[in-house]
Structures are given as structure tokens and as C-alpha cells.
Amino acid sequence: MSSADASTTVRDRRAGPEAGSALRILGAAALLGGLTVGLFSRLGMHLLIRLNADADGVTSDDGFEMGRFTVGGSLNLLLVGVGLGLVSGVLYLLLQPLCFGPDWFRTLSLAVGAGTVAATQVVHADGVDFRLLGPLALAVGIFVALPMLQVALLDLWARRIRRGRGTAEPRLGGALAWVLRGLLVVWFVLAVASLVGDVHTLAAAAG
Structure with missing residues (x-):
């Protein structure tokens, strides 16, 4: 067997476990998406409704009636969470090879980045x-913390999956990796600026 054939065989053997992982x-x-959106966000919303009785029954920006917990609405929210979870899983697989440093730093950077960007899709000053x-602060904190928690748990779970299947965490090196990391940092800074701007506008309207 030639060296090229041997390399191809090794790649084929690795492809199976990596695809399975x-x-x-x-x-x-x-x-985790279904759990975070379907359960934890429900609990967070329940807490906020308990603190703001005048919002009970008002239609939210997402089309749900605040304070009304029906089976149909809960299932719908669960399905939305599963769908968003799948999207987050695809993004995780794409972005995780760009992470560097110790395990805690990789988990923290993924969680903080995801939580901030996700919060910009939820927190709107015009809603x-x-x-x-x-x-x-509590309302915004809940909807920043939930995606952070989801991604942190996903990263820990993914690491355990890969260890159990004997597959290494993929790494992207070289100049391209640093260019992509730089673009992600810019995206993160823009997300922070957007979130801070919306929170400032909301705080000014409330005050």
C-alpha cells in the first residue's frame, strides 16, 4: 500500500467517529435549546410577570400572550427552542475550531460571545x-444569561462526547484563523454596543 493510500485510509477511519461526534x-x-427556551425562559418570564402584574395578558414581541401558560403555547415554545438549539449547534461546530487557550477560557469566550449576540436579537428598545x-437589569440579565448557560453546557457536553468517542477537538491555525477571530471580535464589539444602546434607551424611557 502506498503512503497516499495509507493516508486516505487513516482519514476514512477518523471520519466515522468525527461525524458521529x-x-x-x-x-x-x-x-439544551429545548430545555433553555422551553423551560428556563418560561420560568424567567413567570418571575417577571409576578413582578409586573400589569403585563399579564399582553401580547409579547414574539406573539406570545404574557402570563398565559397553555399546552399548545408550551409545545410551540419547546419546538422553537429545539430549532434554535440546532442552529446554535451548527454555529458551535463552525466556531469551536477557532477557540484557543485553556478549557475554561474557551468555554467562557464561547458563552459570553453567544450570550451577547443572542441578547441583541431579544432585547429591543422599540418593543x-x-x-x-x-x-x-433583571429582565435583560435573564435573557443574556440563558444563552450563555446553554452554550457553556453545550461546550462541556461536547468535550465529554469527544473524549468518550476518542476524537480530538478540531483546531484551525495559521493566519486565516486569526483573521476570522478578529472578525468575531468586531462582531462581538458591535453586539455589545447595540445591546448597551438598547438598554440605555429603555432605561431613559422608564426613568
Whole structure:
């Protein structure tokens, strides 16, 4: 067997476990998405409604009726969470090779980045949710913390999956990796600026 054939055989043998790990990670991401959006966000919203009785029954920016917990609405939210979890799993598989440093730093950077960017998709100064639900710091904190928690748990779970299947965490090196990391930092800074701007506008409207 030539060296080229041997290299191809090794790659083929690695492809199976790596594909299996990726599928398991996507499954974990879907489960965590359903849990985070379907359960934890419900609990967070329940707490905020308890603190803001005047928001009970108002239609949220996402089309849900605040304070109304129905089976249909809960299932719908669960399915949304599973779908968002799958999206987060795909993004995780794409971005994780760019991470560097010790395990805790990789988990922290992924979680903080994801939480901030996700919060910009939820917190809007022109909606009704965060104008009615207070205190503002608690409402924003909940919807920043939830995606952070989801991604942190996914990273820990993915690491365990890969160890169990004997597959290494992929790494992207070289100049391209640093260019992509730089673009992600710019994206993160823009997300922070957007979130801070919306929170400032909401705080000014409330005050």
C-alpha cells in the first residue's frame, strides 16, 4: 500500500467517529435549546410577570400572550427552542475550531460571545417586552444569561462526547484563523454596543 493510500485510509477511519461526534453534539444542542427556551425562559418570564402584574395578558414581541401558560403555547415554545438549539449547534461546530487557550477560557469566550449576540436579537428598545417587564437589569440579565448557560453546557457536553468517542477537538491555525477571530471580535464589539444602546434607551424611557 502506498503512503497516499495509507493516508486516505487513516482519514476514512477518523471520519466515522468525527461525524458521529458531530451528530451527537447537534443532538445535545437541540436538547439544551429545548430545555433553555422551553423551560428556563418560561420560568424567567413567570418571575417577571409576578413582578409586573400589569403585563399579564399582553401580547409579547414574539406573539406570545404574557402570563398565559397553555399546552399548545408550551409545545410551540419547546419546538422553537429545539430549532434554535440546532442552529446554535451548527454555529458551535463552525466556531469551536477557532477557540484557543485553556478549557475554561474557551468555554467562557464561547458563552459570553453567544450570550451577547443572542441578547441583541431579544432585547429591543422599540418593543413592548422590556418596557413592561422590570426591573430592567433583571429582565435583560435573564435573557443574556440563558444563552450563555446553554452554550457553556453545550461546550462541556461536547468535550465529554469527544473524549468518550476518542476524537480530538478540531483546531484551525495559521493566519486565516486569526483573521476570522478578529472578525468575531468586531462582531462581538458591535453586539455589545447595540445591546448597551438598547438598554440605555429603555432605561431613559422608564426613568
